Amino acid sequence: MDLVAFDSDDVDAAIVELDARYLAGEAASYGDTWSVIAESYAAIRRHELPPTTPDCVTIDHRRAVSFAPGDLIAYIRFGRELGEDFPTANRGCAPADQ
Numbered sequence: 182m183d184l185v186a187f188d189s190d191d192v193d194a195a196i197v198e199l200d201a202r203y204l205a206g207e208a209a210s211y212g213d214t215w216s217v218i219a220e221s222y223a224a225i226r227r228h229e230l231p232p233t234t235p236d237c238v239t240i241d242h243r244r245a246v247s248f249a250p251g252d253l254i255a256y257i258r259f260g261r262e263l264g265e266d267f268p269t270a271n272r273g274c275a276p277a278d279q
Contacts, residue, residue: 193226228261230254 187195200219208215221231239253248256 196222196226225257230257 185198187198200215204212204215204219224231233254238251239248240250241248241253
């Protein structure tokens, strides 16, 4: 196992490394799916909305539900209007090709 260290303010690079390791290991057989999910969260970290299909279904499975099914994009937009960043630990809706 390789050890990699990152500066405390370089969260994006750490996430990229973590995703690459996950893709090479546990997610290897799901590479296409995982790359779509990872790109969705990369878009959110860039303060962009991830592309979605018209029939995209989003469901918040956390104990304290923050948004209703199907309202993820509205939830992200509202948070951005308030100037808040959203954690990206929980993976969500897969984007479509644009």
